Amino acid sequence: MSKHIETHFAVTQLHARYASAVDANDWDAWVDCFIDDCVYRIQPRENFERGFPLATLSFESKGMLRDRAYGIKETLFHDPYYQRHIVGAPLIQSVTDECIKCEANYVVIRTKLSELSTVYNAGRYIDEIVHTEAGLKLKSRQCIYDSEMIPNSIIYPI
Amino acid sequence: MVQTFDVRLCNETHGDYAMNAIETAAAVKLSAKESSLNWYENGTSRIPFQVYTDAQLHQRELEAFFYKSHWCYIGLEAEIPNVGDFKRTAVGERSVVMSRDADGKVNVFENVCAHRGMQFCRERHGNRKEFVCPYHQWSYTLKGDLQGVPFRRGVKQDGKVNGGMPADFKTEDNGLNKLRVATRGGVVFATFDHAMESFEDFVGETVLAYFDRMFDGRTLKILGYNRQRIPGNWKLMQENIKDPYHPGLLHTWFVTFGLWRADNKSELKMDKHFRHAAMISTRGNAQAANEVSKVSSFKETMKLHDARFLDIVPEAWWNGPTAVMTTLFPSVILQQQVNSVSTRHIQPRGNGEFDFVWTHFGYEDDTPEMTERRLRQSNLFGPAGFVSADDGEVIELSQKGFEQKPSHRALAELGGRDVGDTDHMVTETLIRGMYAYWRKVMNE
Numbered sequence: 232m233s234k235h236i237e238t239h240f241a242v243t244q245l246h247a248r249y250a251s252a253v254d255a256n257d258w259d260a261w262v263d264c265f266i267d268d269c270v271y272r273i274q275p276r277e278n279f280e281r282g283f284p285l286a287t288l289s290f291e292s293k294g295m296l297r298d299r300a301y302g303i304k305e306t307l308f309h310d311p312y313y314q315r316h317i318v319g320a321p322l323i324q325s326v327t328d329e330c331i332k333c334e335a336n337y338v339v340i341r342t343k344l345s346e347l348s349t350v351y352n353a354g355r356y357i358d359e360i361v362h363t364e365a366g367l368k369l370k371s372r373q374c375i376y377d378s379e380m381i382p383n384s385i386i387y388p389i
Numbered sequence: 390m391v392q393t394f395d396v397r398l399c400n401e402t403h404g405d406y407a408m409n410a411i412e413t414a415a416a417v418k419l420s421a422k423e424s425s426l427n428w429y430e431n432g433t434s435r436i437p438f439q440v441y442t443d444a445q446l447h448q449r450e451l452e453a454f455f456y457k458s459h460w461c462y463i464g465l466e467a468e469i470p471n472v473g474d475f476k477r478t479a480v481g482e483r484s485v486v487m488s489r490d491a492d493g494k495v496n497v498f499e500n501v502c503a504h505r506g507m508q509f510c511r512e513r514h515g516n517r518k519e520f521v522c523p524y525h526q527w528s529y530t531l532k533g534d535l536q537g538v539p540f541r542r543g544v545k546q547d548g549k550v551n552g553g554m555p556a557d558f559k560t561e562d563n564g565l566n567k568l569r570v571a572t573r574g575g576v577v578f579a580t581f582d583h584a585m586e587s588f589e590d591f592v593g594e595t596v597l598a599y600f601d602r603m604f605d606g607r608t609l610k611i612l613g614y615n616r617q618r619i620p621g622n623w624k625l626m627q628e629n630i631k632d633p634y635h636p637g638l639l640h641t642w643f644v645t646f647g648l649w650r651a652d653n654k655s656e657l658k659m660d661k662h663f664r665h666a667a668m669i670s671t672r673g674n675a676q677a678a679n680e681v682s683k684v685s686s687f688k689e690t691m692k693l694h695d696a697r698f699l700d701i702v703p704e705a706w707w708n709g710p711t712a713v714m715t716t717l718f719p720s721v722i723l724q725q726q727v728n729s730v731s732t733r734h735i736q737p738r739g740n741g742e743f744d745f746v747w748t749h750f751g752y753e754d755d756t757p758e759m760t761e762r763r764l765r766q767s768n769l770f771g772p773a774g775f776v777s778a779d780d781g782e783v784i785e786l787s788q789k790g791f792e793q794k795p796s797h798r799a800l801a802e803l804g805g806r807d808v809g810d811t812d813h814m815v816t817e818t819l820i821r822g823m824y825a826y827w828r829k830v831m832n833e
Contacts, residue, residue: 273773275613275614275615275616277513277613277614278613278614281514281613283611283612283613283614284612284613284760284764285612285613285614285615285749285764285767286613286764286767287615287771287772287773288768288773289764289765289767289768290695290768291695291697291765292694292695292697293694294693294694294695295694295695295697295698295768297694297695298693298694298695298698299775301694302642302775305641305645306640306641306642306645306775307642307775307778307779308639308779308782308783309778309779309782310782310785310786379616380616380617380618380744381615381616381617381618381772381773382617382618383617383618383619383620383772383781383782383785384617384772384773384778384779384781384782385772385773385778386773386778
């Protein structure tokens with residue numbers, strides 16, 4: 232039992248660290264939540280369930296995540312906004328020596344300057360998490376979102 | 390980030406098109422007397438903000454452009470490959486359903502029950518033998534014909550027939566509102582206007598050539614959808630893709646990583662009404678596939694951490710150009726940006742907002758590597774794309790500017806005040822052309 236609690240606690244901490252990074256606009260910390268050979272996808276639930284491969288963003292390496300971080304910082308014009316992630320309790324589906332598979336619901340609230348806070352994106356994370364010397368890291372994170380319409384654009388990672 | 394354009398291109402004249410421009414200017418002037426809007430020098434180089442903010446003008450636009458005299462985008466045949474497959478979508482602000490009937494034909498009908506007007510089709514896609522409105526179980530064939538009306542002949546009770554529809558009720562008079570359908574190269578268009586010209590005449594020879602280049606008869610393979618709601622007037626998206634001024638300036642990612650270069654060969658072409666257009670460009674070094682995949686950056690120091698975003702492999706069907714962006718007025722944009730191809734469907738929601746639906750696809754003969762490549766490059770486009778997320782942002786903020794000052798106007802004078810095809814990108818001529826057409830049709 233204590234091992235389960237330990238795993239649960241460690242996963243929750245990774246989720247919290249991730250949320251803290253993306254809510255603080257700390258894109259280097261976001262990149263650091265992943266191992267080098269990683270997958271990060273933001274995909275509409277429609278595509279996911281119908282077996283269409285297209286994602287809103289689909290990255291296959293830490294390099295691609297770094298390129299996104301650069302894009303956010305240097306090239307993508309956007310109206311400034313805060314985002315706030317509320318992540319539900321992880322549902323741990325399998326634990327092996329190599330990999331923890333789990334899911335967690337999330338809601339992202341967006342607040343534009345001088346505006347009210349609104350629900351921006353709602354969905355679930357489907358994660359594969361691995362042990363590294365620096366603690367747990369994401370090997371794969373898929374953000375499968377219910378939100379049928381993206382309120383204009385997605386700039387920051389979910 | 391500012392780049393230098395090749396100014397020699399700007400100075401070339403275009404005799405063929407000068408005539409067109411003059412004709413249109415004259416046509417606009419004729420109808421402009423009644424315009425309630427203030428057009429600078431009675432042209433279209435300055436666009437009154439009111440065309441984006443006025444709710445009544447918007448209603449008239451829906452009637453004039455989306456519900457009459459125009460073929461509107463519905464979808465791709467590959468979305469409904471089998472008998473009974475359907476997809477719900479929209480023409481302007483009206484919900485419609487596209488279905489494939491038993492003969493394999495594509496039908497489009499309005500999503501409004503002939504009985505009590507309920508929007509009966511709620512699923513966005515699926516497969517059906519028939520369509521049934523849940524309210525009173527009126528049922529329709531895959532062609533939209535009424536086939537069943539419960540209690541049509543009444544209900545027998547104690548030897549007496551109670552109720553029933555009047556004797557002169559005919560199912561054939563009470564089908565769904567059917568649209569006229571045109572398919573070409575696997576793309577489906579429809580119109581409420583049964584009297585209008587053919588799809589081919591509507592698009593016109595010049596732009597049709599670019600349509601056929603992308604939809605050359607190969608079966609398409611759907612890769613998936615992206616949907617975004619943009620708080621801006623729908624025309625701004627047409628204008629965005631008729632505006633080659635902004636890509637090198639707003640989309641600095643393009644420039645930073647060498648996709649947009651001053652030495653790109655470019656052309657802008659329109660149909661004879663100036664409503665549709667193609668922006669055609671060819672990268673300077675497109676011939677050398679190896680060089681292209683090792684994109685040398687514009688800023689020499691900037692390199693992608695993962696160059697697979699720009700693993701560009703030229704395809705035979707491009708026939709030269711590396712990017713062709715086609716605007717079919719009013720409802721759709723056809724995108725070929727290197728290996729990424731998509732349709733972008735404009736669905737207005739009042740004057741200040743529209744839904745923008747991206748359908749990315751590939752071709753039946755794509756290798757798995759090509760499919761992967763198209764998907765990787767799709768990271769550049771869509772609501773989060775490296776070079777298109779910011780289009781939605783600037784449209785939203787433009788609309789905000791219009792709303793606060795509706796009596797003002799926007800300028801579209803780069804490259805002059807007239808309208809005509811060009812062999813360079815340093816012009817807003819396509820926007821002026823679109824409004825020349827808009828003024829004629831709207832009589833404004």
